Amino acid sequence: MKLSDAFPETTSIVRDGIFLSAGTLYSHHPSQIVYLTRKNDIPKILQNPSISCVIITPDLVSGIPENIGIATAEDPRHAFFILQSALSHDPQFALPPFANRISQSAKIHPSAKIAPNSVAVGKDVIIEKNVVIHEQSIFDEGTIVRSNSIIGDDQYLSGALLGASGIRCSGGVHLHRETDIHANTRINRAFFKGYTEIGEQTKIDNLDAVGQGTIIGKRCLICAGVTIGELVRIGDDIWIGPNVTVESQVSVGNNVYITLGSTVRYDIEDDKVVKDNFAIDRKRFRKVMRGM
Amino acid sequence: MISQKMFLKMKSAGVADSWLMRTSVMQSIMKTCIQIFNILAPRTGLFQRVRAGSLGPGNEIDPTAIIDYQRVIIGAGCKIGKMAVIEKNTIIGSHVTIGDFTVIGSEGFELRRLSGEIIPVIHLGGVIIHDNVTIGPRACIDKSSLGEYTEIGENSVIMEGVEVGHGIKIGRNVTVMEGTMIGGYANIGNNVKIGRRCSTADGLSLGDDVVIPDHSVVTRDVKSPVRVTPSDV
Numbered sequence: 001m002k003l004s005d006a007f008p009e010t011t012s013i014v015r016d017g018i019f020l021s022a023g024t025l026y027s028h029h030p031s032q033i034v035y036l037t038r039k040n041d042i043p044k045i046l047q048n049p050s051i052s053c054v055i056i057t058p059d060l061v062s063g064i065p066e067n068i069g070i071a072t073a074e075d076p077r078h079a080f081f082i083l084q085s086a087l088s089h090d091p092q093f094a095l096p097p098f099a100n101r102i103s104q105s106a107k108i109h110p111s112a113k114i115a116p117n118s119v120a121v122g123k124d125v126i127i128e129k130n131v132v133i134h135e136q137s138i139f140d141e142g143t144i145v146r147s148n149s150i151i152g153d154d155q156y157l158s159g160a161l162l163g164a165s166g167i168r169c170s171g172g173v174h175l176h177r178e179t180d181i182h183a184n185t186r187i188n189r190a191f192f193k194g195y196t197e198i199g200e201q202t203k204i205d206n207l208d209a210v211g212q213g214t215i216i217g218k219r220c221l222i223c224a225g226v227t228i229g230e231l232v233r234i235g236d237d238i239w240i241g242p243n244v245t246v247e248s249q250v251s252v253g254n255n256v257y258i259t260l261g262s263t264v265r266y267d268i269e270d271d272k273v274v275k276d277n278f279a280i281d282r283k284r285f286r287k288v289m290r291g292m
Numbered sequence: 293m294i295s296q297k298m299f300l301k302m303k304s305a306g307v308a309d310s311w312l313m314r315t316s317v318m319q320s321i322m323k324t325c326i327q328i329f330n331i332l333a334p335r336t337g338l339f340q341r342v343r344a345g346s347l348g349p350g351n352e353i354d355p356t357a358i359i360d361y362q363r364v365i366i367g368a369g370c371k372i373g374k375m376a377v378i379e380k381n382t383i384i385g386s387h388v389t390i391g392d393f394t395v396i397g398s399e400g401f402e403l404r405r406l407s408g409e410i411i412p413v414i415h416l417g418g419v420i421i422h423d424n425v426t427i428g429p430r431a432c433i434d435k436s437s438l439g440e441y442t443e444i445g446e447n448s449v450i451m452e453g454v455e456v457g458h459g460i461k462i463g464r465n466v467t468v469m470e471g472t473m474i475g476g477y478a479n480i481g482n483n484v485k486i487g488r489r490c491s492t493a494d495g496l497s498l499g500d501d502v503v504i505p506d507h508s509v510v511t512r513d514v515k516s517p518v519r520v521t522p523s524d525v
Contacts, residue, residue, distance in 0.1 A: 111358055128377075129377045130375050130393075146398055146399065147398060180412065182398060182401065183377075184393065201409065203401070203403055205401045205455070206401075206432035206434070207432055207455050207473075219409070221401075221403055223475075224401070224432070225455055225471065225473040242455070242492075243471075243473050243491035259509075260491040260509055260511070
């Protein structure tokens with residue numbers, strides 16, 4: 001879509017551009033449009049090659065690179081969500097709805113509440129008591145969702161509305177093969193076109209919360225009470241202890257061990273042990289522990 | 293009891309990190325053993341504990357609560373809230389209060405990383421909740437592995453959003469505050485008080501009369517009777 005088509009009042013367009021999806025500074029959708037409110041966020045545009053258009057306040061225009069289309073608004077966030085409320089009904093910018101595909105071998109408890117459309121349930125899936133499943137949820141074979149969990153929730157939207165009416169989630173939730181979601185866990189659906197993904201054989205314990213657009217890798221073990229923020233990227237073979245908080249937009253590498261009660265605020269590289277806010281090399285940690 | 297000790301021994305650093313357990317042969321043997329156990333054990337009656345359910349008089353059970361009445365024993369004068377789920381092999385004493393959305397007897401978090409895969413261990417135990425226990429809303433109490441029970445002693449209070457892991461033994465008059473996560477196979481004594489949003493490591497033992505303040509992380513055993521501060525543990 002052209003920026004000048006999206007914003008009919010041509011006065012607000014500084015430089016025209018084409019965008020194919022909507023997103024944030026931290027997401028990686030192809031040719032995405034994002035909004036920006038602070039001067040400190042301008043370097044993040046340079047780091048993210050998938051941004052093609054920005055909505056910005058008039059005083060920040062000078063810092064934006066030449067290949068990026070610019071629209072200006074007094075309140076960029078508000079303008080962005082007004083645009084998103086229109087885009088979320090456009091089939092190009094949202095996942096297409098489909099009729100429910102529920103496998104014969106899936107065991108679904110009668111008290112589970114499944115959305116009337118856009119839910120795909122694979123072979124040997126077990127869905128237990130009182131589970132709530134919203135639209136655009138995909139369950140691959142062997143997935144287990146235990147009692148009182150909520151999959152594909154979009155409750156956080158109320159905070160992002162900002163007066164934009166009729167806004168909908170464009171994405172969904174994809175649980176890969178043999179994932180296990182324990183009781184009282186909540187997994188939000190992605191806000192923009194795409195999925196909140198839980199990788200193969202990843203097990204998530206009770207009382208966890210996974211934010212929108214988060215991608216968790218394969219074979220991760222996530223203990224009870226873990227809160228994972230929005231748009232987090234987590235690698236493979238990770239252990240996350242009880243009561244850990246992972247802040248939004250953080251990326252965590254492979255084979256990381258996050259000890260109980262930690263808060264992860266910064267990006268973590270591969271093979272690290274995280275103990276509260278400190279990260280140390282996992283091999284060195286083992287050596288020290290053996291020496292004691 | 294022997295089964296729990298075996299599991300704890302297998303999980304301990306001395307066994308799990310030893311060179312023998314890291315060899316591919318040993319890992320594949322362990323993997324097939326657990327997979328055979330997972331297929332066979334639920335089909336035999338060997339670990340089946342509660343064979344017939346019963347329901348005492350004067351209970352106030354909300355119609356939206358889902359209880360497996362065939363395999364659950366409930367005493368007298370209990371109050372069970374909305375959308376609560378009580379799975380099989382659970383024994384509940386008298387005058388117990390269970391809050392809304394609470395899940396009792398769900399699967400525990402017992403998983404093994406063997407030859408590049410994650411192998412779950414099926415849980416066959418149950419939960420015992422003694423008399424006069426109060427359990428808040430959105431709490432989770434997991435069942436124990438094999439034929440053992442997760443136990444919560446008399447007059448204990450488990451508050452909102454608390455996770456009680458598999459195989460935990462909680463003593464009498466214990467208070468566990470909101471948002472606390474208690475790791476698996478812990479032994480908690482009598483009159484213990486655990487604050488809000490604490491997290492405890494698994495296999496831990498806390499003595500009698502221990503007080504743990506809010507938001508602390510406990511990784512070592514605490515002997516009685518002391519009041520620890522967050523920097524101590």
